[in-house]
Amino acid sequence: MKRIYYPLMLLCPGFLFAQDVDQAALAKIRKEGMENSKVKEIAMQLTDVSGPRLTNSPGFQRAADWSVKQLKDWGLKNAKLEEWGEFGKGWQVEKSYLAMTKPYYMPFIGIPKAWTAGTGGVVKGEVVVIDIQNEEDLKKYANGKLAGKIVLTKSAMDTDPTFKADAIRYTEEDLEKMTNSQPFGQGNFTPEQMERLRGARTFRNKVDSTMKSQKISLELSGRAGKHGTFFTSGGSSYRGDSPIAGPAFDMAPEHAGLITRLVESGIPVTLEAESATTFYDKKLTTGNVIAEISGSDPKLKDEIVMLGGHLDSWHSATGATDNAAGCTVMMEAVRILQAAGLKPKRTIRIALWSGEEQGLHGSRNYVKNTFGDPQTMKLLPAHEKLSAYYNIDNGTGRIRGIYLQGNEGPRAIFEKWLAPFSDIIDHPTITSRNTGGTDHQSFDALGLPGFQFIQDGIEYNTRTHHTNVDTYERLVMDDLKQMAVVVAAFVYNTAQLDQKIPRKELPKPRPATGMGR
Amino acid sequence: MKRIYYPLMLLCPGFLFAQDVDQAALAKIRKEGMENSKVKEIAMQLTDVSGPRLTNSPGFQRAADWSVKQLKDWGLKNAKLEEWGEFGKGWQVEKSYLAMTKPYYMPFIGIPKAWTAGTGGVVKGEVVVIDIQNEEDLKKYANGKLAGKIVLTKSAMDTDPTFKADAIRYTEEDLEKMTNSQPFGQGNFTPEQMERLRGARTFRNKVDSTMKSQKISLELSGRAGKHGTFFTSGGSSYRGDSPIAGPAFDMAPEHAGLITRLVESGIPVTLEAESATTFYDKKLTTGNVIAEISGSDPKLKDEIVMLGGHLDSWHSATGATDNAAGCTVMMEAVRILQAAGLKPKRTIRIALWSGEEQGLHGSRNYVKNTFGDPQTMKLLPAHEKLSAYYNIDNGTGRIRGIYLQGNEGPRAIFEKWLAPFSDIIDHPTITSRNTGGTDHQSFDALGLPGFQFIQDGIEYNTRTHHTNVDTYERLVMDDLKQMAVVVAAFVYNTAQLDQKIPRKELPKPRPATGMGR
Structure with missing residues (x-):
């Protein structure tokens, strides 16, 4: 945005x-x-x-x-x-399969993240769960320690029951509030908040490049959603000149949670996964x-x-x-x-x-x-x-x-x-x-x-x-x-209409903020 | 129940x-x-x-x-x-994979129905969508016409947005109502309703046996649930002496709906699926x-x-x-x-x-x-x-x-x-x-x-x-x-307690109703 x-x-x-x-x-x-x-x-x-x-x-x-x-x-x-x-590159999924095979079999809900490479056949192995909150954590996983592994990045999950309906229609009161609210600008965030957001993004990018610099065999995360719903997006850049990232899945947070709890309590989890993806980069x-x-x-x-x-x-x-x-x-x-x-x-x-x-x-x-x-x-x-x-x-x-x-x-x-x-x-x-x-x-x-x-x-x-x-x-x-x-x-x-729709004053020239959606 | x-x-x-x-x-x-x-x-x-x-x-x-x-x-x-x-038989899933391959690829959410056989490797083929509401419909699909096919049974789906929360806590009013309500017995259903229920069950059983009598390569249905949630149960009997039914999946109603709409509008749908299941019937x-x-x-x-x-x-x-x-x-x-x-x-x-x-x-x-x-x-x-x-x-x-x-x-x-x-x-x-x-x-x-x-x-x-x-x-x-x-x-x-908990009058002997859960 x-x-x-x-x-x-x-x-x-x-x-x-x-x-x-x-x-x-x-x-x-x-x-x-x-x-x-x-x-x-x-x-x-x-x-x-x-x-x-x-x-x-x-x-x-x-x-x-x-x-x-x-x-x-x-x-x-x-x-x-x-x-x-x-x-940039077009891309589509041609195969998507993800399941736990130990301690017991369970098919998982997930899909490759956009613009990630396929696994090149079935990948099998034990999962490493990582939780990188700061530079200290990051060091533990640098220097190729994750190479060849199936790696799940731990995420917090909203496990509260849904006491609020998923769907709403605005009430008169909601709309009254909206009527009286004013246009907002950059002011969505205070300068301090913007600073924090930029800091968080820089750290995320660092984590990302540390991960990508190692030949991880499969990256997994279950970031948001519940009850079989999960949110997804890209796992790499779509730009024409960007390198292609290794295989990565977004998955149902419940299934990511299952892996995380088992591994953290000392029970090894083995997965099998397969993805195939096609890039369309000729045009x-x-x-x-x-x-x-x-x-x-x-x-x-x-x-x-x-x-x-x-x-x-x-x-x-x-x-x-x-x-x-x-x-x-x-x-x-x-x-x-x-x-x-x-x-x-x-x-x-x-x-x-x-x-x-x-x-x-x-x-x-x-x-x-x-x-x-x-x-x-x-x-x-x-x-x-x-x-x-x-x-x-x-x-x-x-x-x-x-x-x-x-x-x-x-x-x-x-x-x-x-x-x-x-x-x-x-x-x-x-x-x-x-x-x-x-x-x-x-x-x-x-x-x-x-x-x-x-x-x-x-x-x-x-x-x-x-x-x-x-x-x-x-x-x-x-x-x-x-x-x-x-x-x-x-x-x-x-x-x-007799006239064109009235306009605001012309904005001043301004460079892109780099905060594009 | x-x-x-x-x-x-x-x-x-x-x-x-x-x-x-x-x-x-x-x-x-x-x-x-x-x-x-x-x-x-x-x-x-x-x-x-x-x-x-x-x-x-x-x-x-x-x-x-x-x-x-x-x-x-x-x-x-x-x-x-x-x-x-x-x-009767124990059973578990060892592999579960279901995806659409044409008109485009999409992984589906599903799982084998309990006590069904595995597919014995990957099954691929075009889907036949059937909708059997009465004897007339049933005739169309009898006599081996579905043999070797991947068959989806059409289901109605609740597609209303969820304006009511998934979770509730009882209000005082709810509990007051409960306090004042009386025990019910067989009276949950009128004799006419019971008759209709029995009729529906008999017809369902007939449909079921018509399906099972043919060597269908894979049965699919997406009966209930939404947003990635789906309901599941058995696809065959667990009794020790019952024959083993062919492969069948319960799946997300949205994915069943996608297949149904495409096929009904004349666009062929091809699936690939694999299930492996193990029966535990020695004990x-x-x-x-x-x-x-x-x-x-x-x-x-x-x-x-x-x-x-x-x-x-x-x-x-x-x-x-x-x-x-x-x-x-x-x-x-x-x-x-x-x-x-x-x-x-x-x-x-x-x-x-x-x-x-x-x-x-x-x-x-x-x-x-x-x-x-x-x-x-x-x-x-x-x-x-x-x-x-x-x-x-x-x-x-x-x-x-x-x-x-x-x-x-x-x-x-x-x-x-x-x-x-x-x-x-x-x-x-x-x-x-x-x-x-x-x-x-x-x-x-x-x-x-x-x-x-x-x-x-x-x-x-x-x-x-x-x-x-x-x-x-x-x-x-x-x-x-x-x-x-x-x-x-x-x-x-x-x-x-000084005494045992008071009891109701002893019920009269009565045979099982056959309406077990």
Whole structure:
């Protein structure tokens, strides 16, 4: 997640408040979205049919190819995979097996960490459990002492029973609090906290390189999750020039805990494991799926309204809520507009991003290539032409409102746009607050109006975000339907508005913080 | 679960109310249980160290051997594995691997169903998804049409987000309701419901035998659970003379759902799987772990107070809450009594049962061999000598009271015994209600006072009971401590009481219903 400081918001001109929404168009959008919804079909193509969608992997390519074709079939123009530059290596799992063989047999839940090498056949051996908290601990395991071993890094696990539900819907009280909260900037962390975070990261990197410098036969860790859910990510760099790390698995914390307790009480644990992985490094560049509904007003059709979500996912499941959900909603939104026969004045452009999970790469590079560079604030001509960008990337939960991202300008407009949906948005909410970790930030960083909707927190942090169980089952189809209708309306309204969406003051040039997600 | 009709309760004689509890003994019990608790160590031996404990499997044997030795080491007498008769085959998993290989690779969460054969190497092939709801459907798949295939039986899955917490503690209101509820008998089901249940079972058996009559290469089903949790049980009979069924896996419903959706939309799914299993059928008999603290009162030492829980578990995890928890509590309770140096008047006997999961076999046969036969109501001399049996088998949740099992006689006694624990039992509750599905029923069936405690519902039905994630992490050690102290007190009080615990009227002879768990 990139953290950005937001300058004071500008007030928007009052005349914008006057324009009424096109009720007939809204009615068509609703009818199409509610009665002829295709969210199930779209979501199934993106999840079940495409599979895990790590950027540059075959799964991502399947999803991108299908999306381009589908958008074309719905009559969108200029549908294509638009290259944005070098991402790095694609990668996928071809085999994953992990089990304890002594003191008794037990199959374990796990998966290779992204961009790690395979084991080259079955690896068998006793496990060494290590717990490196400081430099002293680190010394014990340096100098090749772990070479050839199967090594489990001990992790603390949350073993509390779940007295709080995994899924929530925001209450009125939650939303009131959100309404009254202010945009935050770097201030998420105090300088002391930032210092500590940097220190911790430096130490982690040191541990990591100490580990990698030895020829460990298999690295294991069970860092987070419970009840068969586990969280996963990368075990090495995806950069084109990075060396390939040895085999490593993320696994269920319960199974890591079993190994740890046995070994620490003096009972040897023997594992057998096999992983096979394929790197796709012949073509390191990648692209975003882009398509358009051409504007119909000669004076406004060069102006653009964008909507999007990221198409890439992690590799241990089919990335249903992160973020097939967002892509489904955005694709359904443009399908609705097409099927409803609406002719937007401005051009509507959908973008399904790649490389989001590794640092919003797809959207950042798209913005840089299209609108200008936030590091130098050298702007390109298209910067003037974008009205707004709308994003969905907080899971499957329905829309409850919108984050203004510190941009008070459009508040009254959005209030007017949310009002007709009071029957399907309980307690519609507009907050000045910003929210991070996803692609609207790439626009916001260049002073372009980029918005993420407020969504109910349906199991996102507890069960689905970067886990092995982020599957089609997690999608709440009624919520996806609602989101598509609301987004279609927002996008259409933006396309029809007399003016572009008001902007914040342009940010000052600033270098990247290196704290990319 | 065996369902039994309970006759009207008898009132207990008033003089029993008069005896005060021994406060000094209670203080010793509390001090030992709270300050020197061994629940962690016991639980770890039974779960992590022993492993899954299917009856007659090596894991069960490890747990039984350790328990006998540990009970001896604590100074209990007559500690042994007491044979009760023929259970059937032991069985364990030696290899478990399941993955999708087309349309893309994905490792699946699953485990062989108990008492199924291994695959004999890696099985690869396309999956056939079947959905048999009626005789018509069944015909489609009869006559060897599934021979040699990998067959997934379609299941409905609960895909709702979890808006209710997995774990609860009973509220005062919940307990009030329980207090006021009455014992139920066969009346759980109306005759019509019973008829429907029998019909459904007959059809299921027919489907089962149709499947088994063909040489299916691998059977799969994902019946219940979510987020990586799945429920498991047997795929064949454990009886000594039963034929061995072909390979079959229980798997995560999400992964079964993925296969089902792909196949139903015309996309072929190819799997690879391997299972290896071992049957232990040289010795079909098995036993319960039994040990005693000898009574110290010459007139009362022939009378017995029993406490127990079942030591066996299912095979996909280490059976922590079902029911290492109960065994841990009962072992800790007798350890506390020993360590506290208490000399009970009556003999206290602990029993850790086998074969509970397949129909309370260990406790039923123990009762039959020791106290008499509920089918004929021919009683043995020891029937007169048992004061009461206390059971724990509802997971890791702390004691909130006790089910009288329709026996109002001891209500006032138990009220007096619960009273000193008001600081560690919130809203202590006594309900006339019966509760089923576990070993106190074997005693109750013979008119012997058999009690199960009311326990908080910590993730038992949602996450742990018969699942792949019933591991050591699920145990709430503070709750186990509390339970051990309360049970130790109940058992000691029972041993010291002037009279035996009042009984219900003797039930009438009745044949088994065939509805065993």
